[in-house]
Amino acid sequence: MNPDGQDRKGWNMYMTIGEMLDELAKKAGKDPQLKEELKATRQAPNPLSAFCEKCRSQGYPVYEMDLLQEGEETYAAMKRSTNGGGENSPLLEGEDDYYEMFFAGLGD
Numbered sequence: 001m002n003p004d005g006q007d008r009k010g011w012n013m014y015m016t017i018g019e020m021l022d023e024l025a026k027k028a029g030k031d032p033q034l035k036e037e038l039k040a041t042r043q044a045p046n047p048l049s050a051f052c053e054k055c056r057s058q059g060y061p062v063y064e065m066d067l068l069q070e071g072e073e074t075y076a077a078m079k080r081s082t083n084g085g086g087e088n089s090p091l092l093e094g095e096d097d098y099y100e101m102f103f104a105g106l107g108d
Helices: 017-030 032-043 047-057 064-081 098-106
Strands: none
Touching: 017 032, 017 047, 017 064, 017 098, 032 047, 032 098, 047 064, 064 098
């Protein structure tokens, strides 16, 4: 581990799941083959596992539970920050699903 938080592959251990997915989406936007490989994971018997495996093969240590937990924690923080987090908080449908948001942002 380097003093700047990067490992031998250049991955920054201080990146959040969202930051890693943003970086991977940018990389896929420049690489049509990677984009198609990422999309193909959705056809796998276990799409979430296949997607996370593809992320790891690209140097982003994304695991299923980390991906799900990150979305839930972000959503919970947003709920707490709106109107005191009470029952009048707006419904933020889908905001907790980083996996689906990744593919929505990836486009065709």
